[in-house]
Amino acid sequence: MTREELLDQIKRKRSFLCVGLDPDLNRIPQHLLECEDPVFEFNKQIINATEPFAVAYKPNIAFFEALGSSGWDTLKKTVNYIPAHIFKIADAKRGDIGNTSSMYAKTFFEQMSFDAITITPYMGSDSVQPFLKFKNKWSVILAATSNSGAVDFQYLKTGSEFLYQQVVRKSSAWGSADNMMYVVGATRPETLTEIRKIIPEHFLLIPGVGAQGGDLKAVCNFGMTDQVGLLINSSRGIIYAANDENFAEAASLEAKKVRDEMATILKSKYPEI
Secondary structure, three states, rough: OOHHHHHHHHHHHHHEEEEEEEOOOOOHHHHHHHHOOOOHHHHHHHHHHHHHOOEEEEEEHHHOOOOHHHHHHHHHHHHHHHOOOOOOEEEEEEEHHHHHHHHHHHHHHOOOOOOEEEEOHHHHHHHHHHHHHOOEEEEEEEEEOOOHHHOOOOEEEEOEEEEEHHHHHHHHHOOOOOEEEEEEEEOOOHHHHHHHHHHHOEEEEEOEEOOOOOOOHHHHHOOEEOOOEEEEOOOHHOOOOOOOHHHHHHHHHHHEEEEEHHHHHHHHOOOOO
């Protein structure tokens, strides 16, 4: 998917919502366990319920890998079920030496038809470059994450900058704003100001809004660009809004609530949308 196609979705839906698919067999509604493939049925109903409000979906690969070989089948069915016009992010956090990264890229871009994949950049350029060779595919680089342990390394000062700033500055030269995004956690929105000084045009994938306590308005104030430049991910707050037979309806209502707030923000910043 190109940048222009993603922007078209944002404008058409008045939304920059990414729904994270983290399907946990211990949390999905019990009645679904009677289905042949409970996780796929859960994902399918969540997608049906939230598609009017979402421009992206982000399956968390760990939740599928934990199911063994059947989990990979479920993942492929899930990706194929997501409408073609919606941005699909593999939350896989890969990043290895070049030939291994090439195989990861083939797995998720060719075999699974994802549009993007999250990548850890700490093995350097040769671990990221193989992903950037694929046309109209995106590398989503971990920069400043929302977990508490982020301070262990990402916020260490090296010279005059934090490590995450140096990672963003160095890696931004490997690709462009048309094939690279960055993960920046919503729980430290002031970090966005520093990152925008380095990459003013790149899209940012923002986890941490919702269940982790991030504030949508603060993130937008610090992180928006003249072309929006944000994908806000919400996982648990939407997909686990309820755990009974009305779970899909509850997910729809929660997704609409987030989208409506986004639409208001977009209208105030971009009257033409």
